[in-house]
Structure formats: C-alpha cells, structure tokens
Amino acid sequence: MSIVAFDIVQFFASLNHNFLSICLKKAGLCTNIINFFNSYYTSRSTTYAWNSFLSPSFLLNIGVEQGSALSPILSAIYMVLIIKTFKKRIKSLNKEIPSDILSFVDNGLLISQEKSYDLSSVFLLCSYNIMSNILSVGLVMEHGKSKVMHFMRSQHPPNLSLDLTSVGGPILHPKPIWRYLGFFFDQKLTLQHHVHYYATKCLSTLNAIKLLGNSSCGILLSQKCLLYRTCVLPITLYGFQLWYFKSAPKVKNLTELKKMQRRAALWIIGAFCMSPMEGMEAIAGLIPIELHLRKLNRCHYLQYTSIPSSHAINSLLEIQYAKNHLPYRFSTSNLMDKQKSKLISPVKDINEQLSEITESFDPLHPFFSPGYRVVNHFSSRIMFHSPNSSSDKDLHEHIQKLNQVFHHSQSTLNDTAVITDGGVKKLGVATAVAHIWKDNSIVKRTQVQTMNVTYVEAELMAISIGLTHAIECSDSHNITVITDLLVAVRKILESQVNPFQKLVIPIANKIKTFLCKDERNNIHFWYCPSKAEWPKHNLVNRQVKEAEDNPTLPSKNSFLFSKKKECNSLLNEWQELFATSKGKGQSFLEFEDEKQKVIKPTYAKGGSWLPYIGFTNSLCTQFTCMTLGHAPIGEYCQRFFPNLPIGCPCGRATVQTREHIAMQCDWYSPSSRPRNIVINSFVHFLSDNPAAFSFDNG
Numbered sequence: 094m095s096i097v098a099f100d101i102v103q104f105f106a107s108l109n110h111n112f113l114s115i116c117l118k119k120a121g122l123c124t125n126i127i128n129f130f131n132s133y134y135t136s137r138s139t140t141y142a143w144n145s146f147l148s149p150s151f152l153l154n155i156g157v158e159q160g161s162a163l164s165p166i167l168s169a170i171y172m173v174l175i176i177k178t179f180k181k182r183i184k185s186l187n188k189e190i191p192s193d194i195l196s197f198v199d200n201g202l203l204i205s206q207e208k209s210y211d212l213s214s215v216f217l218l219c220s221y222n223i224m225s226n227i228l229s230v231g232l233v234m235e236h237g238k239s240k241v242m243h244f245m246r247s248q249h250p251p252n253l254s255l256d257l258t259s260v261g262g263p264i265l266h267p268k269p270i271w272r273y274l275g276f277f278f279d280q281k282l283t284l285q286h287h288v289h290y291y292a293t294k295c296l297s298t299l300n301a302i303k304l305l306g307n308s309s310c311g312i313l314l315s316q317k318c319l320l321y322r323t324c325v326l327p328i329t330l331y332g333f334q335l336w337y338f339k340s341a342p343k344v345k346n347l348t349e350l351k352k353m354q355r356r357a358a359l360w361i362i363g364a365f366c367m368s369p370m371e372g373m374e375a376i377a378g379l380i381p382i383e384l385h386l387r388k389l390n391r392c393h394y395l396q397y398t399s400i401p402s403s404h405a406i407n408s409l410l411e412i413q414y415a416k417n418h419l420p421y422r423f424s425t426s427n428l429m430d431k432q433k434s435k436l437i438s439p440v441k442d443i444n445e446q447l448s449e450i451t452e453s454f455d456p457l458h459p460f461f462s463p464g465y466r467v468v469n470h471f472s473s474r475i476m477f478h479s480p481n482s483s484s485d486k487d488l489h490e491h492i493q494k495l496n497q498v499f500h501h502s503q504s505t506l507n508d509t510a511v512i513t514d515g516g517v518k519k520l521g522v523a524t525a526v527a528h529i530w531k532d533n534s535i536v537k538r539t540q541v542q543t544m545n546v547t548y549v550e551a552e553l554m555a556i557s558i559g560l561t562h563a564i565e566c567s568d569s570h571n572i573t574v575i576t577d578l579l580v581a582v583r584k585i586l587e588s589q590v591n592p593f594q595k596l597v598i599p600i601a602n603k604i605k606t607f608l609c610k611d612e613r614n615n616i617h618f619w620y621c622p623s624k625a626e627w628p629k630h631n632l633v634n635r636q637v638k639e640a641e642d643n644p645t646l647p648s649k650n651s652f653l654f655s656k657k658k659e660c661n662s663l664l665n666e667w668q669e670l671f672a673t674s675k676g677k678g679q680s681f682l683e684f685e686d687e688k689q690k691v692i693k694p695t696y697a698k699g700g701s702w703l704p705y706i707g708f709t710n711s712l713c714t715q716f717t718c719m720t721l722g723h724a725p726i727g728e729y730c731q732r733f734f735p736n737l738p739i740g741c742p743c744g745r746a747t748v749q750t751r752e753h754i755a756m757q758c759d760w761y762s763p764s765s766r767p768r769n770i771v772i773n774s775f776v777h778f779l780s781d782n783p784a785a786f787s788f789d790n791g
C-alpha cells in the first residue's frame with residue numbers, strides 16, 4: 094500500500110463563501126439556513142491592532158474564523174464536496190483508478206492499495222494531479238509539505254521516491270518513519286518507533302516528577318499511583334490500538350512499555366532498583382501492562398456498539414453490526430470464510446467482541462435532544478427523597494418519614510405506592526421484583542428474570558416494571574416509588590446517552606405520558622436501603638432472594654455486563670498468574686488482611702497494599718524491601734554477596750532472616766513484634782522501628 098499526504102495552505106482562511114453556500118445547498122440544508130450563512134458571511138471586515146496602532150478596516154470576503162465553533166462543521170461540509178468531485182473525476186477517467194482519499198480537515202491522504210510500486214505510483218500521480226486541480230479553485234495545495242510512504246510487510250521493503258514534477262509537484266523522497274497526526278508509522282507498521290517515542294516521553298515525565306515524591310513534603314503514595322495512571326499512562330498508550338490486537342507482533346513494544354512501567358513502580362514505592370518487577374507492580378497497585386492493554390482494548394471494542402449509525406467504521410464491520418451501512422469493499426463481510434480465518438485485523442476482533450452484546454445504542458435518539466428530556470418539562474413534579482447524610486440517625490429519621498408518607502398514600506384514594514428491588518445471583522441470573530400497594534395491601538406482585546445484566550440494570554428493571562404497572566393499571570395522581578438505588582432512577586431522568594438507554598427510553602416515555610395526562614400527577618422517589626430493614630421493603634427483598642433461578646436460555650450480555658466481565662476476567666487472570674509466578678520475587682512475603690485472607694493484587698484505589706502502607710514514603714520503602722526480600726540484611730547477602738557477613742549483629746542468629754528481625758531480634762522494640770501474618774501488625778512493627786530493613790541500617 095502506498096500513500097501520499099497533502100496539506101492545504103491556510104485552509105480555514107481560504108474558504109470561498111460562494112462555494113460554501115453551494116456546499117450547504119448540496120448538503121440539503123433549507124434555504125433559510127443558507128440565507129443566514131450568506132448574510133453572516135457578507136460585508137465582513139477586519140482590523141488589526143498592535144499596541145496603540147490600529148489598522149484601517151479591510152474587507153473580508155473569504156475564509157471562516159479559526160477558533161469559531163462553526164468553522165470545523167462548515168469546513169467539513171466544504172471538504173465533502175471536494176472529495177465528491179474528486180471521486181467523480183476519478184470515475185470519469187477512461188481507465189479505472191483504484192485509489193481512495195481520506196481527509197482530516199486540511200490534511201488529506203491519497204491511498205493506493207496496489208501490490209506493485211509502479212502501478213501505485215501511477216495511480217497516486219494521477220490522483221494527486223486531479224486533487225491539486227480541484228483545489229486550485231480558491232485553495233492551494235502546499236507541495237512542500239506533501240509526503241509519500243510505502244507500506245509493505247516484506248523483510249526489506251524498498252522505499253522508492255515518487256516524482257510529481259510532471260504535475261507541478263516536487264520529487265517526494267520517503268523517510269523511514271512518517272509522522273502523521275501524532276503517530277509514527279514505519280514501513281512494516283510495527284509501530285515500534287511510535288511506542289519508543291511515547292515510552293521515552295513518559296520516562297522523562299517520570300524523571301521530572303520525581304521531586305513530587307519527595308520523602309519529607311511529597312505527595313501521598315496513592316496519589317503517585319493515581320498520577321501515573323491518569324497523567325502518564327494515557328500518553329504512553331496513545332494510539333496503542335494501531336499495534337495491539339490479536340496475533341499482531343507486539344513483543345518488542347511490550348518490552349519497551351514494561352521498562353517504562355518498572356520505572357513508574359520504582360518511583361511510586363521507592364523500592365530498591367534491583368527488586369523483582371511483578372512484586373513491585375503488585376505493591377504499587379499497577380496491573381501488568383499487557384493485561385492493562387488487553388482490558389483497554391476489549392472495552393474499546395465494546396464501544397463500537399455506541400457509535401452513531403452514520404459512522405464510517407460501520408462500513409468495515411460484519412453486516413449485522415454495520416447499522417444498515419453498505420459494506421466497504423474491504424469490509425469483513427465481503428471476505429470468504431477462509432480469508433477471514435487468515436485475517437489479522439482489529440476489525441475482526443471488534444466483530445468477535447460485538448457478537449457477545451445485545452445492546453444497540455441510538456446516540457442521536459430525539460429523546461436525548463435538549464428540550465425533550467423529561468426533567469426539562471416536569472422537574473417540579475418528580476421528587477427525590479433521601480437522607481441528609483449517611484449517618485444512622487439521619488437514616489432513622491428518613492425511614493420514619495417514609496413510614497408516614499407510605500401510610501398516607503395507602504389511606505388516600507388517588508395514591509399508589511410501588512416498592513421495588515433487584516438483585517443478581519452468582520450464576521448471572523438477575524431478578525427484578527415490584528410490589529404495587531393500594532389500600533394497605535399488595536394489589537400486584539410483578540417479577541421478571543433475565544440473564545447477564547449488572548445490578549444497576551436489575552434495579553432499573555424493577556423500577557421500570559413497577560412504574561409501568563402503577564401508571565397503566567390505576568388512575569392514581571400520586572405514585573410513590575420506594576427503591577434502594579436512587580442512582581438507577583436518576584439514569585431514567587438524566588436522559589443522556591448512557592449504557593442504560595434501551596431500558597430507559599420506554600419507561601421515560603411512560604413517565605412523560607403520565608405527567609402530561611393530568612397536571613395533578615406527581616411521582617415521588619424514596620430511598621430505602623436494605624440495611625434499614627423496613628418491613629415492606631423486606632418483603633420485596635426476600636422475594637428477590639428466594640426467587641427460583643429460572644433463567645431463560647443463555648442470552649447475550651448487556652453492554653455493562655460485558656465490560657464488567659472483561660475487567661473481572663483480567664483481574665482474575667492477574668491474580669492467578671501472580672499466585673504462581675516467580676517474577677514477583679522468590680522470597681515474596683504473603684500477608685493476610687484483617688479478615689485473614691491472603692492479600693491478592695488489585696488495581697482499583699491504589700491496589701491491595703498501598704492503603705495499608707502508603708502513609709509515608711519511608712514506611713512504604715521499608716515494607717517493600719521486606720516483602721520482596723531485597724533489603725540489606727544477612728539473608729539477602731547470603732544470596733547475592735556471599736563474601737559479606739550474614740549473621741545478625743545481635744548475635745542470636747547465624748543468618749539474619751526477615752523472620753528473625755521481625756519476630757525475635759533484641760535490637761528492635763519487642764512491644765510491637767508481629768505475632769501473625771496480618772499486614773497491619775507488620776506495618777505497626779515497621780513504623781515503630783524505622784531502622785528495620787532500611788538502607789541506613791546497612
């Protein structure tokens with residue numbers, strides 16, 4: 094494949110207003126809007142100011158302002174017509190030229206996917222000529238910035254020049270690395286230079302922020318971890334989707350990133366530089382980079398369900414995921430089975446990932462447009478009631494109020510109360526239950542079950558079935574909904590594009606109809622957590638718990654469930670690998686938490702160790718040295734420096750081991766000696782004995 098990149102000089106400032114108006118007309122906009130833009134762009138003038146100097150006014154009859162919110166949209170519409178003209182001219186030639194064009198506002202790419210260099214050179218020359226001809230009306234192609242690049246998988250691909258002198262361009266000499274939009278492409282598309290560039294950038298960032306971890310006035314360890322994960326890692330992984338997909342060669346890139354992460358882990362926990370990598374990563378709360386990439390990638394693939402149906406990516410996917418888009422000629426749906434099996438491409442991975450999900454999003458659904466949302470119209474008739482704080486006292490008061498409201502609703506003719514609850518069991522069966530109360534008795538119990546949804550979705554389903562019944566089957570004016578998850582309700586009313594869209598739209602529509610029907614109609618949402626043990630809510634809660642698992646056939650997953658599943662499976666994989674791995678350090682000490690469970694690595698909220706040890710840098714360093722066995726003590730010298738003395742200075746141990754130091758040695762205060770392997774007792778010991786396992790002692 095060969096490409097020629099071209100650039101348009103001063104694109105925004107050179108747009109022709111008459112041509113823009115033609116473009117808007119072709120885009121199908123109505124006359125009013127076109128007239129508005131015509132008048133908006135006529136008789137404009139500009140003045141330049143320099144200190145006290147003010148220039149005379151100049152007439153501005155071309156261009157749109159750079160920086161204006163409208164300009165990108167207008168210039169995109171402008172560009173569409175140019176691309177269309179280009180394609181039309183290519184088609185009208187005597188001989189068909191198989192070339193494509195991609196445009197990123199003022200940067201364009203001419204692409205030829207021929208195997209032979211000679212052929213693609215001719216095609217590119219021809220397309221370049223046509224393009225510069227089209228642009229010559231008002232716009233100027235900046236020949237000096239044009240670049241050529243040939244991509245090929247062979248061992249030593251030739252990198253031939255492209256002579257454009259015959260069409261008024263320069264001779265383009267390809268470079269081994271082509272930088273475009275922040276990506277560094279090499280001929281074989283290994284992206285090694287790209288990864289190297291960004292990893293190096295992050296290493297220098299890490300060097301620069303070293304001071305922030307200063308032991309006397311630096312930031313906390315968990316903050317260091319957060320800083321790395323939010324500010325450093327995203328820059329390093331910029332564009333990783335280009336090289337990280339199934340079966341793509343990625344060992345070298347991963348090695349580079351591992352080195353970078355090692356430096357970050359060293360910075361976060363202040364460990365000894367020879368310490369084993371996996372152990373350090375786990376203590377610092379950083380998931381190994383490969384697992385992290387896999388997680389990001391899978392979640393990224395899932396996001397393709399939420400793109401609008403007009404998005405160009407759709408045309409590359411299999412027909413069932415293409416949202417009625419016509420397949421592009423290189424789309425996977427145009428390939429034979431055999432070709433598909435040989436294909437190595439992220440598009441194939443996306444298809445596989447999408448086959449697991451049920452959801453179809455509609456991000457441009459009119460329901461989400463401003464002015465149509467339920468809260469925009471009825472904010473005063475939808476009320477939320479929750480305790481003032483999470484304290485037991487406030488909760489108690491809240492439940493008492495709830496009791497009064499409930500009894501009032503039961504004694505009033507036009508009131509209905511709905512109590513809902515949802516839950517998910519281990520097998521993935523979700524149960525949603527709603528009880529409809531009227532005149533102090535349950536008039537209806539509804540229950541639905543489904544598979545592979547998250548807890549919030551189960552709650553949302555419960556609210557949905559309860560409300561539907563209350564709205565449709567009674568003529569109440571006031572509906573009181575009692576639920577243990579107000580967040581779920583807010584999802585209905587937020588009406589933003591969210592993963593609950595499919596569940597939200599029908600119920601929000603019903604709420605709207607109900608409130609429109611009569612001005613007296615209101616809905617009140619009351620919070621009632623299970624821990625409050627309010628008897629009526631307990632009934633629902635019990636029904637959810639006691640519901641027999643009667644799942645329908647194993648169905649596909651909801652979007653959120655899939656996301657959660659991916660994250661959980663990678664976390665499990667990490668924990669399993671960690672349990673058996675030697676990379677964490679041969680003498681890695683296993684600790685238990687307060688519940689006497691062996692601590693396993695995690696990545697959320699600073700990981701599993703930092704919350705215990707992350708108070709000061711020195712404590713963390715001491716702890717890490719002890720846990721990894723890389724501390725200046727006899728046991729360590731015995732392994733790595735056999736000529737040095739290995740006994741304890743106290744004289745009671747021939748080999749100074751960690752057990753001896755922590756549990757027997759007289760040099761350290763006996764009052765804080767740990768008696769079990771619970772992490773807190775060791776942290777206590779270390780903070781009482783700052784000299785233990787530290788290098789000052791060595």
Ligand SMILES: [Zn+2]
Nearest residue numbers: 741743758759
């Ligand atoms: Zn000793």
